[in-house]
Structures are given as C-alpha cells and as structure tokens.
Amino acid sequence: MVVIAALGSHSALEIARGSRQEGIPNVIVCQKGREKSYSYYNRRELMGKQAGFIDEILVLPKFSDVAKKNVEKRLLGKKAVFVPNRSFSVYVGYDKIEKFKVPIFGNRLMLRIEERDEKPNQYDLLRKAGIRTPRIMEPGKIDSLCLVKVPEASRSYERGNFLVSSSEELERKSDEMIRKGIITKQGMNKAVIEEFVVGAYFNFNFFYSPLLGELELMGIDFRRQTNLDGFLHLPAEQQREAMRHVTLKTIEAGHVACTIRESLLEKVFEAGEKFVGASKKMFKPGIIGPFALQSVVTAGPPEEDIVVYDVSPRMPGSPGIEFTPYSRWGQMGMGRRIAMEIKEAKRNGRLKEITT
DSSP states (O other), X not given: OOEEEEESSTTHHHHHHHHHHTTOOEEEEEETTSOHHHHTTTOSEETTEEOOOOOEEEXXXXXXXXXXXXXXXXXXXXXXXXOOOHHHHHHHOHHHHHXXXXXXXXXXXXXXXXXXXXXXXXXXHHHHHTOOOOOBOXXXXXXXXXXXXXXXXXXXXXXXXXXXXXXXXHHHHHHHHHHTTSSOHHHHHTOEEEEOOOSEEEEEEEEEETTTTXXXXXXXXXXXXXXXXHHHTSOHHHHHHHTTTOOOOEEEEEEEEEOOOGGGHHHHHHHHHHHHHHHHHHSTTOOOEEEEEEEEEEOOSSSOEEEEEXXXXXXXXXXXXXXXXXXXXXXXOHHHHHHXXXXXXXXXXXXXXXXX
16 A cells, blocks of 8 residues: 655645545655644544544654655655645755655656746746747836736745836836845846736646546636735725835735636636646656646637636645536545545556656
C-alpha cells in the first residue's frame, strides 16, 4: 500500500480527507509552529469516537527540510506519493523539487511555469495551446487599463498587483510603492503588465487522468481576495476616499464555489483540452492530475469568450468545488479524485504513469 503525503498548508486537509475516503493512509508534513490545525484541531479521537482524517504528522523545523536526505528516506520507506500544492513550490523551491527523490503525483517539471519570469512559462504554454490570454503591454506603451503583476517585497510568492491606465501612472505608482516598501525595484524589473480584461471571474478546476486518457471538469470557483473584496463593497464615493488611505491587495484569502451557464461549458472544455494537448508537446508526459485555468468570461462582441489570465499546474486548493454539478463522479472533491487515481494506478501496476 502507498501513503499519500502533502505539505501542511494550502490544501493539505483536502488531500488528507480524500485519501481517507479512499482508504489510503496519509502523512502531512508540517512546519514547527504551524502544525496545530493538523495535530490538535484534526485529532483522530473525540469523545471515544473516530474523528479527524489525518493519519500521521511529520513536524520539521522548516517546510524546506522535507527535501533533506533523512526526510526523503523516511518518506520513501513509507512508499509515499507526494501531492504538490502551491506551498510546496513556494517553501521548498523548484530546484529542490526537481531533485526530490520521493515520487510526485503529477508532472514536477511543470510547476515552474507558474512563475512569469521563468522560461518557458505559462504564457508560452497558453500561446502554444491557442488559448486567449490578456495582451502584454510594454511599460512605455500602455494604452488602456492594465494590471501590473509584481511580487510583494515581503512575500515574493504573493502579488503586489496594482492598476494603471498610462505609462506615466505606472511610473508614479511604482515609485510610490517602492518608497513605501510594498514592492522593490528588483520586483518591478520582473513585473508583467497585462491588459485588464473586464468580465466575470471563474477558476476552472480540471483533472486529467493518464489512466483513462480523459479530461474531467471537477468544479468551478472564484477567489476571495483581501483587501480588494472589502473595497469593492464600498459605494463609489467612499472608494475614491479610501484610495487615498488604502493600498489595495489581491492576496488570496479563500474560494467560493460557483457555477457557469451550461451553454458555455463546451468552451470551458475546449480550453482544458487545448491545455492538455499543448502540455504533452512542451512538457512530456504533459499535465497529470489536477490543474486550474483562472479565467475571465467576457461579454463579447460578438459573443462570450474565455480569457485565461493564470494557470495552476498542480493541486488548486478549492475544496468547495465538490458541491458544484460538474464532476462525472457525483459529489467528488479534488483530494478524493487524486486518491482514486493513485489507488487505481497502484492496483494495476501503473504508478509510473501518474508520477514523476
């Protein structure tokens, strides 16, 4: 029997619950000081009854220590399959991940494409797939409202994003944010300036099964972001006043499950199929398991269209999507779908087809 392992952050509870539902043991790798959500609030026995769904916790001084040889040896001894989430990429780093000896569920070589300053990156893959993306602007040629995507100074994995509508505004706002310590000059050198696409926001959460050779839409959600959400609830007059005192941030705080009009579903699947096809050409063997296309559905003309502005080439971390009506398996979370794939691959001697 294999064990499903994950870093104790982002989507670990979703992964652990899914493994328990499929009868596969799990181990959650935690950082000291951040383990209580898993060790105490998810403890396995309450009032003499079975409770919780985490089987084992491995507490390390730092998340990045998961790549140390003694930890690798321990996980290999458990026959662990490691499920990557965003925290795994951020805290461990791509160089260590690519040398990590524990089998990873999914294509570890695709994790880097999430970073816009990598080459090739998600833009290259989306272009290869023929999927529409926002226009990329040059700093001196901004001719419409744009979103500047730049790392925060304190947390390079988070976005210090801001809006501008001219090259002069870009220079003024970036200088002000650098002066306040929100972003850095080095961060601005890596910034991407995207056309701001107006529309409805959807994250399309897919699963590609190498065992079945088929794409599945597991569910749809959208993000809750601080402090943008609160700002958008203000009347226009108060928004203008708030802009004098508040620096808007688009840091993800959570997700809300949602649905889309069914007449648009074929376009959603078309984008997913194009992404899978292009990934097989650029990053053999291609995408494996979960991924998300973060998108805007525009009003046209001539008709609604899907514009993909971000890609998550790993566990998206949207547990509410199991309550949307899209999975062919019925009420099914992404964690459980991963566990199903691992169990089926193990049963049929095909683990190498779903791990790298």
